[in-house]
Amino acid sequence: MTSPALPFHDRLLAETVRERNALIAIPIIQEALAGRIALDDYTAFLTQAFHHVRHTVPLLMACGGRLPARLEWLRTAVGEYIEEEMGHHEWILDDLQACGADRAAIAGGEPSEATELMIAYAYDTIARGNPVGFFGMVLVLEGTSVALATRAAETIEHTLGLPRNAFSYLRSHGDLDIEHTGFYEQLMNRLEHEDDRCAVIHAAKRFYKLYGDVFRTLRDGRDALAEAA
Template identity: 85%
Template sequence: MTAASNDIAFHDRLLAETQAERASLLSIPIIQEALGGRIRREDYIAFLTQAFHHVRHTVPLLMACGARLPARLEWLRTAVGDYIEEEMGHHEWILDDLAACGADRDASERSQPAEATELMVAYAYDTIARGNPVGFFGMVLVLEGTSVALATRAAETIETSLGLPRNAFTYLRSHGDLDIEHTGFYEQLMNRLDDEDDRRAVIHAAKRFYKLYGDVFRTLRDERAAVQGDAVREAA
């Protein structure tokens, strides 16, 4: 640990050391287009579908993380329990949003995740099982931080530009507001981490998850085109 890193709270250090990765994610064209109201309904449905495929793993991942935390981090395990209670059933909200957009709810639930989504989820499980389970909080930073930065703004512009009903944005609107509440809680948790290996694990994972989550957006339209092509071939 450097002298400089001793002078600042760990949460501030975490944000500083992942600033470039965060900026890269937020600059992805489809995200900027969404904020400007320049995406199609199919783009929004594709986003929701991939969100379903990773959000459905949030509670199982939290459970796995809590189970592997050492006794010295019992206070963090207690916080994981709070997260689990808060996150229950959120994947169902996404399915409801998909139905409100005119998508087939059951087909969305049965669909397979895109490669980028599958790899991100797999890396999360691997971080917990093979690495330091505290690293999972790097994923929490990426998903909740991105949600706070974008969710409510994106919901407003997409709703206006596409003319979709308000009940098609339960996930985005609720997470924009909910994750604002979570960020203060998250900051307190990160600032309690006093082990340098734990801190490095969170920073390392956050950098990886910014890339992995960014890939979900970078390939969103390619994946949608592939799914549509498969549907055409099946119908032929």
């Protein structure tokens, strides 16, 4: 008697566990969770978060537009995601302003190389590959938020002595994404085509690496300035 196949969401988590653990083990993430983080680290994180979160709704719209008719139910879900995600990049700018950063300068600035490459890969996945692969990025960003966001916000707030209104993005996404994960699991378990499933797994592995690179390079600019001095 053969054992029943794993629900796809369980398979997705199982096949990406190595990449997920590698992301969580990145030194700056572990330092933040332990309270060993500077204000510049937090504002650097928020700055890069702004530059990729501002693309969330455009990416969702692009994904929904390229889904085939057989996935009409998934297009409907994308519409729900779009409604939920509207304006979240503005929350990040609010947090940055509460940290004393220049809101306008950040909004008009450019992302880091790592952030730019992650965004570009997301658009490329939708335009050139299987658009369902975009849900690999959703797994990485929402899963990381659930695992780390609220815990990190509490530690950083205590360590840096920042006001509560400097953490609206982290705190809201820790709570919001807990709600989203159940919805996401249901969606992934409805995927029937192996090509769609493989596209999500492949993209998730790539996005764990790409998102990890955003954290790995957060201090690059400051390190270069220190060396120049």
